[in-house]
Amino acid sequence: MLSRVHPLAKLVACIVWLAASILIFxxxxxxxxxASAVAALVLIERxxxxxVLALMVPFALFGFGFLTTSVLFRQESDFALQMAGxxxxxxxxxxxxxxxxxxxxxxxxVSAVFALTTDAGQFxxxxxxxxRLSPRIGYxxxxxxxxxxxxxxxxxxxxxxxxMRRGRPPRRIPDPLETASLIVPLLAYAIRRASRAAIAMEAxxxxxxxxxxxxxxxxLHRRDIAFLGIAFxxxxxxxxxxxxxx
Amino acid sequence: MTxxxxxxxxxxxxxxxxxxxxxxxxxxWVQVWLIVQAxxxxxxxxxxxxxxxxxxxxxxxxxxxxxxxxxxxxxxxxVQVLLGSPAGLMLLVSGLVQGAGAETVFAATRWKNYRLPVxxxxxxxxxxxxxxxxxIRFDYGALAPGLLAAMFVLRCLSGALLGGLAGHLITExxxxxxxxxxxxxDIDRRQGRG
Amino acid sequence: MADAPxxxxxxxxxxxxxxxxxxxxxxxxxxGRGERVLLVGASGSGKSTLLATLTGLIPHTIPAExxxxxxxxxxxxxxxxPAQWSADVGQMFQNPEQTLCGMTVGxxxxxxxxNQALPAEEIETRIGWALAQVxxxxxxxxxxxxxxxGGEKQLVALAALIAQHTPLLVVDExxxxxxxxxxxxxxxxxxxxxxxxxxxxxxxxVDDLAGLxxxxxxxxxxxxxxxxxxxxxxxxxxxxxxxxxxxxxPPPAALDAALRADGIVLxxxxxTMEDAVAGLEALPPxxxxxxxxxxxxFATAHQARQSASxxxxxxxxxxxxxxxxxxxxxxxxxVSLAVRRGETxxxxxxxxxxxxxxxxxxxxxxxxxAGRRTGPMGAISFQNPENQFLAGSVREEVRDAWLAAGTxxxxxxxxxxxxxxxxxxxELAAAHPFELSQGQKRRLSLAIITAxxxxxxxxxxxxxAGLDGAxxxxxxxxxxxxxxxxxxxxxxxxxxDFALASCxxxxxxxxGGIAADGPSGAILRDRALLERSGLAAPALLxxxxxxxxxxx
Numbered sequence: 001m002l003s004r005v006h007p008l009a010k011l012v013a014c015i016v017w018l019a020a021s022i023l024i025f026x027x028x029x030x031x032x033x034x035a036s037a038v039a040a041l042v043l044i045e046r047x048x049x050x051x052v053l054a055l056m057v058p059f060a061l062f063g064f065g066f067l068t069t070s071v072l073f074r075q076e077s078d079f080a081l082q083m084a085g086x087x088x089x090x091x092x093x094x095x096x097x098x099x100x101x102x103x104x105x106x107x108x109x110v111s112a113v114f115a116l117t118t119d120a121g122q123f124x125x126x127x128x129x130x131x132r133l134s135p136r137i138g139y140x141x142x143x144x145x146x147x148x149x150x151x152x153x154x155x156x157x158x159x160x161x162x163x164m165r166r167g168r169p170p171r172r173i174p175d176p177l178e179t180a181s182l183i184v185p186l187l188a189y190a191i192r193r194a195s196r197a198a199i200a201m202e203a204x205x206x207x208x209x210x211x212x213x214x215x216x217x218x219x220l221h222r223r224d225i226a227f228l229g230i231a232f233x234x235x236x237x238x239x240x241x242x243x244x245x246x
Numbered sequence: 247m248t249x250x251x252x253x254x255x256x257x258x259x260x261x262x263x264x265x266x267x268x269x270x271x272x273x274x275w276v277q278v279w280l281i282v283q284a285x286x287x288x289x290x291x292x293x294x295x296x297x298x299x300x301x302x303x304x305x306x307x308x309x310x311x312x313x314x315x316x317x318x319x320x321x322x323x324x325v326q327v328l329l330g331s332p333a334g335l336m337l338l339v340s341g342l343v344q345g346a347g348a349e350t351v352f353a354a355t356r357w358k359n360y361r362l363p364v365x366x367x368x369x370x371x372x373x374x375x376x377x378x379x380x381x382i383r384f385d386y387g388a389l390a391p392g393l394l395a396a397m398f399v400l401r402c403l404s405g406a407l408l409g410g411l412a413g414h415l416i417t418e419x420x421x422x423x424x425x426x427x428x429x430x431x432d433i434d435r436r437q438g439r440g
Numbered sequence: 441m442a443d444a445p446x447x448x449x450x451x452x453x454x455x456x457x458x459x460x461x462x463x464x465x466x467x468x469x470x471x472g473r474g475e476r477v478l479l480v481g482a483s484g485s486g487k488s489t490l491l492a493t494l495t496g497l498i499p500h501t502i503p504a505e506x507x508x509x510x511x512x513x514x515x516x517x518x519x520x521x522p523a524q525w526s527a528d529v530g531q532m533f534q535n536p537e538q539t540l541c542g543m544t545v546g547x548x549x550x551x552x553x554x555n556q557a558l559p560a561e562e563i564e565t566r567i568g569w570a571l572a573q574v575x576x577x578x579x580x581x582x583x584x585x586x587x588x589x590g591g592e593k594q595l596v597a598l599a600a601l602i603a604q605h606t607p608l609l610v611v612d613e614x615x616x617x618x619x620x621x622x623x624x625x626x627x628x629x630x631x632x633x634x635x636x637x638x639x640x641x642x643x644x645x646v647d648d649l650a651g652l653x654x655x656x657x658x659x660x661x662x663x664x665x666x667x668x669x670x671x672x673x674x675x676x677x678x679x680x681x682x683x684x685x686x687x688x689x690p691p692p693a694a695l696d697a698a699l700r701a702d703g704i705v706l707x708x709x710x711x712t713m714e715d716a717v718a719g720l721e722a723l724p725p726x727x728x729x730x731x732x733x734x735x736x737x738f739a740t741a742h743q744a745r746q747s748a749s750x751x752x753x754x755x756x757x758x759x760x761x762x763x764x765x766x767x768x769x770x771x772x773x774x775v776s777l778a779v780r781r782g783e784t785x786x787x788x789x790x791x792x793x794x795x796x797x798x799x800x801x802x803x804x805x806x807x808x809x810a811g812r813r814t815g816p817m818g819a820i821s822f823q824n825p826e827n828q829f830l831a832g833s834v835r836e837e838v839r840d841a842w843l844a845a846g847t848x849x850x851x852x853x854x855x856x857x858x859x860x861x862x863x864x865x866x867e868l869a870a871a872h873p874f875e876l877s878q879g880q881k882r883r884l885s886l887a888i889i890t891a892x893x894x895x896x897x898x899x900x901x902x903x904x905a906g907l908d909g910a911x912x913x914x915x916x917x918x919x920x921x922x923x924x925x926x927x928x929x930x931x932x933x934x935x936x937d938f939a940l941a942s943c944x945x946x947x948x949x950x951x952g953g954i955a956a957d958g959p960s961g962a963i964l965r966d967r968a969l970l971e972r973s974g975l976a977a978p979a980l981l982x983x984x985x986x987x988x989x990x991x992x
Contacts, residue, residue: 065283112332120328121543143541144262161828190263198256200539205526205555
């Protein structure tokens, strides 16, 4: 259902929620955001809870680093507390670390909600139709996307060629050194294709700044305004609720 | 013949594919980084951060027009959004910040100087902008000053080396393949402007 | 202007920046309203350059100096930007499947129409029409282009082209990499259309196109355009010039020339091999016998013979192998194939059948999922030769190859020079490998894999793509000499005439395995087999049938 909300409305809502997460330093609030995002994905979008859990993992790993840093390197002002008998793993350092940890997950999930419920093509089309993104940039993005699978195929070919010189079949996954040596040939390949794609697109009439029809761009409906309203209203509500908990 | 200021479609596409190639590389790099970060803490981010600026350095060195650095970071982030990366939105913001950082250096040199020191400086300033952004996001104000200083220095070094130097090396290697003919870098080199 | 020709070049010359000589011109060429013109020329003669001036891509997008005038329907092209001409000229370039820019099929077909700011309903209608014309189902509109195969993408590109409804269509070397289905659609759509749409096609392989166009024009050695007139007369009148320029001559025309050299003139200049055979049949008996002799010699010259020095020593063998590409699922099962020294094998099959996978597995570059492979590793000359260039200059590449083969640094110098001379690359020794033309890259690739005799088995993956007549002839000769020198050569190709001419043995890949394996002459004449495997019969086939029927 969220998939049918206008992409730009979703973008605005998500950015506001991200800002709120960054500006409000409160563990319960971050938890509230996480809960809302999970509810949106599991209850409204009917995604599997396992998927949501898997999504949280990279952000949790990211956030855990801040937890450890915060605990280990909190400012010396904690010395006073230490002197007073509390351990360095005291409440303040730990709870600050926990907030950062939760914040990382919260931001990640809000971003994930956007990514999972938005069709990329519709998003760019909406940007072109409503926010006057230059069609040259929009279609350059689409065109560049098309290259990505071919990049993989090209990388395999290059690896086979090198394997031939070495006299051994290549391993399945390239090691970091091999990956680094693939960058320049792949970039050269991509740039050459980009040059040819530019000519083809220009020959099909892509000009700068001329008004053009955008077929199938998402339209703004009442439900999108309603969605924005709910998203904006929910934030202060969550904040108020989070202040109730100690 | 100096490159005109207006962007050609070819240049926009080249920046887009640079973003696509590095967007994909970033996705891979991120996995490794996250695991290391969980063990070694937030300092890892500073050590590896430079790689995130590399696309802006390469784009600016190749195209040599105002906005190249900024546009390339934004497009790289958008490509990751298009590829469905869950972190897409945040990458968009961090891309804007990093790209703006690099862009200021090129603006300061009036988009005319792309030698190695300038590229490394662009990496450093991108690191600075990024540092300010993460300061706010991850509450650096509460961390021990010693650690903060170390993180800052590491990030600037990373920006200079993994962003500026590595970007320079890749640009040079690309130039030798001849695919950059007709672009800003080619026009400048043929006219002896380095 | 009402009766102006669709396109006209008046003494147009193009010189690229930093180049000494002009790339083309001065050339004059006219395409009349509703005319279908085929433009031929040797590699590097400037055909694509001339086409690029048509809507002003040169000099507007591709910097170059242009002299002379180019007119579209009487109007000077310089009055508009290239994008502004898109409503009047529809263009399709090489490898159209690599320049897609829509996320879905519908988006792709709509792209050019959106650029013209056509109303949405009109665009929707045209999308439906174009998809139907090309034979794609209506529900493909929302299909993601990234999930399509190469051949399907080509069809979508074709649909996008015709949806533009332009009065002039320009197609640059379409058949080189087109899947057979797309090639058929292209020929039908472009050249069988009623109405007054003009079509200009540039290509090397003219066999299938010659009979479908109204006129043939030629870019000569001095860069000027020669208007040849109707196809039948063209190939007869200009045969010697075409041969001198290294332009591919369709087999029927070559046969006609061979007959005329001996004084036998067919009633009508043939455009297809069926025409030629009909002409031979219609000859009076006295001439017919002599003609049959000549035709027989012709056929023999165009078929590879098993090399006399073919030994029984095996160079590589696959036994009950299951082959899969590097990251993909198994595509071939229970494959057994053995290759001897001095053998030439063609590997043919429809797109996606697994030819390249088989070739790479045979060379030992892909690990087998099952079964085994015996023999030393082989070398591959890839479809995209650039993939194997690692050094910064041609000389360095050849040198690296010799050093890797075990030559010491001191002796390498002389060997490098002789290799360069052998493959006609001496003048390009200092150039970066990426800067070479397609034919030159192919030669460099072959030079690298044959240097030092390191690999007894050589695999060539689609080596004829983009080569003109001279390039193909040279490649044929090179394969022959490599086989004579004791190499085993495996050739992956979808050009069956080339397979017939250069390889004595053919392997057909179909249905997840090897469908047939035997002498080229037998395999490539089995029409039923070819049809089952999705292959088009070689052009020589009707002649071979005729000779078979008329054996004395």
